[in-house]
Amino acid sequence: MATASEVENVDVVVLGMGPGGESAAGELAAAGLAVVGVEARLVGGECPYYGCIPSKIMIRAGNAVAEAHRVPGLAGTVQAHPDFSQVARRIRDEATDNWNDAAAAKRFTGKGGVLVRGTGRLSGPREVTVDLHDGGRRTFRARLAVVLNPGTNPAVPDVPGLAGTPFWTNREAVQAADAPASLIVWGGGAVAVELAQAFTRFGTKVTMVLRGPRLLSREEPEAGQLLAKVFREEGIKVLRNRDVTAVSHKDGKFSLELSPAGGRSGGSRSTRLTAGQLLVATGRTQALAGVGLSEAGIVWDGKAAPELDDHLQLADGLYLIGDAAGAGAFTHMSMHHGNIVTGHILARHNGQPDRGGADNHAVPHVTFTDPEIGGVGLTEQQAREAGLEVRVGFTDLADSTRGWIHKSGNQGFIKVVQDASSGVLVGATSAGPMGGEVLSMLALAVHARIPVATLKTMVYAYPTFHRAVPEALKDLA
Numbered sequence: 510m511a512t513a514s515e516v517e518n519v520d521v522v523v524l525g526m527g528p529g530g531e532s533a534a535g536e537l538a539a540a541g542l543a544v545v546g547v548e549a550r551l552v553g554g555e556c557p558y559y560g561c562i563p564s565k566i567m568i569r570a571g572n573a574v575a576e577a578h579r580v581p582g583l584a585g586t587v588q589a590h591p592d593f594s595q596v597a598r599r600i601r602d603e604a605t606d607n608w609n610d611a612a613a614a615k616r617f618t619g620k621g622g623v624l625v626r627g628t629g630r631l632s633g634p635r636e637v638t639v640d641l642h643d644g645g646r647r648t649f650r651a652r653l654a655v656v657l658n659p660g661t662n663p664a665v666p667d668v669p670g671l672a673g674t675p676f677w678t679n680r681e682a683v684q685a686a687d688a689p690a691s692l693i694v695w696g697g698g699a700v701a702v703e704l705a706q707a708f709t710r711f712g713t714k715v716t717m718v719l720r721g722p723r724l725l726s727r728e729e730p731e732a733g734q735l736l737a738k739v740f741r742e743e744g745i746k747v748l749r750n751r752d753v754t755a756v757s758h759k760d761g762k763f764s765l766e767l768s769p770a771g772g773r774s775g776g777s778r779s780t781r782l783t784a785g786q787l788l789v790a791t792g793r794t795q796a797l798a799g800v801g802l803s804e805a806g807i808v809w810d811g812k813a814a815p816e817l818d819d820h821l822q823l824a825d826g827l828y829l830i831g832d833a834a835g836a837g838a839f840t841h842m843s844m845h846h847g848n849i850v851t852g853h854i855l856a857r858h859n860g861q862p863d864r865g866g867a868d869n870h871a872v873p874h875v876t877f878t879d880p881e882i883g884g885v886g887l888t889e890q891q892a893r894e895a896g897l898e899v900r901v902g903f904t905d906l907a908d909s910t911r912g913w914i915h916k917s918g919n920q921g922f923i924k925v926v927q928d929a930s931s932g933v934l935v936g937a938t939s940a941g942p943m944g945g946e947v948l949s950m951l952a953l954a955v956h957a958r959i960p961v962a963t964l965k966t967m968v969y970a971y972p973t974f975h976r977a978v979p980e981a982l983k984d985l986a
């Protein structure tokens with residue numbers, strides 16, 4: 510039972526210690542401020558324990574298996590005997606310390622921060638009340654700032670029969686001790702495609718169920734088409750335009766009832782799908798709904814991202830960072846936000862130079878499938894919807910010298926989107942082996958608004974994958 514408490518005065522409260530919250534809280538504490546970090550689960554948030562890091566360990570291992578299968582035709586023969594238990598061990602022992610955040614907590618408290626474990630809510634404009642895990646309650650009033658970094662949770666659709674079954678979200682999938690014999694992946698976004706391919710490479714028979722017509726629907730359509738082709742070749746079945754209308758779990762098997770999405774007529778008839786495991790990867794829900802914005806006088810409809818100023822303030826001294834800020838649900842955005850906010854707080858506190866505000870015209874992101882899909886800025890469709898005078902250039906990576914040398918596993922493309930009136934790239938996609946690395950030069954071009962005419966005068970090393978970039982630029986029309 511929570512007890513009433515006196516208000517404790519501090520400089521800064523960070524509510525939610527995701528990647529940006531953790532780095533901001535640590536830096537502000539190291540700068541000598543009295544900082545309280547409030548965390549309900551694990552310091553570091555989704556990325557190190559349930560997201561980026563464990564999923565990329567699975568992908569790295571799966572890619573090694575896929576490369577072994579590419580030896581015939583290039584270098585003789587090799588036998589691969591994939592063993593998922595090694596992956597599981599690496600995630601548990603090396604990456605997450607068995608889902609224990611003691612090291613991260615110590616990193617923060619070692620800088621002078623105070624970690625408060627519990628669930629926090631705003632109880633005033635710069636006041637946070639925490640229901641402690643041990644049953645008590647503490648209230649903190651922040652002199653300088655409250656930084657909200659609540660992040661997201663896996664969205665679980667309200668479908669008859671699903672609740673109470675042992676289905677996976679990303680959080681259970683990365684804790685799997687073994688690869689299941691068969692898996693239904695419900696969803697077609699980045700988390701879904703990455704985990705679908707990773708498990709496939711350890712022998713799991715994967716079927717994906719998509720509500721819409723394509724994989725990676727937020728990317729360029731060519732990215733979804735490419736992945737669909739690669740997945741077909743790898744034996745991953747992709748069912749499109751389907752709603753899941755019921756789920757059941759019996760005798761260790763999941764059964765899903767599927768019908769045409771949105772009750773469309775003329776589509777495929779209702780079907781039933783069974784598998785040993787079900788991964789629900791249908792998106793994320795905002796934890797922001799639980800932090801009591803209205804107590805700070807903030808009106809939010811709970812849908813679109815709340816309105817922020819260019820230093821990510823909801824109100825004076827009340828900041829919102831990370832996935833909840835709505836500029837891209839990526840770790841690098843959360844950390845970028847943490848840096849902006851830290852700079853702003855220190856500038857106001859001790860006159861240090863401000864580090865600048867948010868500018869979202871060149872947000873990069875990578876889906877770590879094989880081939881990797883990297884994107885930055887606007888897609889062609891987004892650029893057209895923004896009313897720009899759009900020119901598009903495209904080149905197939907397999908046709909490049911490096912693609913030809915690479916041979917198996919060489920599928921990919923570069924697509925560039927130019928605003929013809931300013932002569933700069935406003936978006937680009939780099940798909941292929943190391944597509945996320947090739948993205949770096951395209952991200953720079955979009956970020957720094959380098960004229961296409963200048964990019965065309967650059968010398969590109971031979972025979973690299975990034976030498977496909979000038980081919981895409983030549984194609985701009």
Ligand SMILES: Cc1cc2nc3c(=O)[nH]c(=O)nc-3n(C[C@H](O)[C@H](O)[C@H](O)COP(=O)(O)OP(=O)(O)OC[C@H]3O[C@@H](n4cnc5c(N)ncnc54)[C@H](O)[C@@H]3O)c2cc1C
Binds near residue numbers: 679841
């Ligand atoms: C499977 C998967 C793979 C991913 N891979 C990548 C990748 O490769 N690259 C990439 O950039 N991104 C990736 N992401 C996204 C990335 O994990 C997030 O963008 C990142 O964690 C940043 O989120 P955040 O800062 O908003 O907060 P989160 O990481 O969501 O952390 C928020 C924290 O706040 C705490 N919290 C919430 N409400 C309260 C409250 N009321 N009181 C106290 N504490 C609270 C939560 O417990 C949590 O620890 C992946 C995500 C998933 C699911």
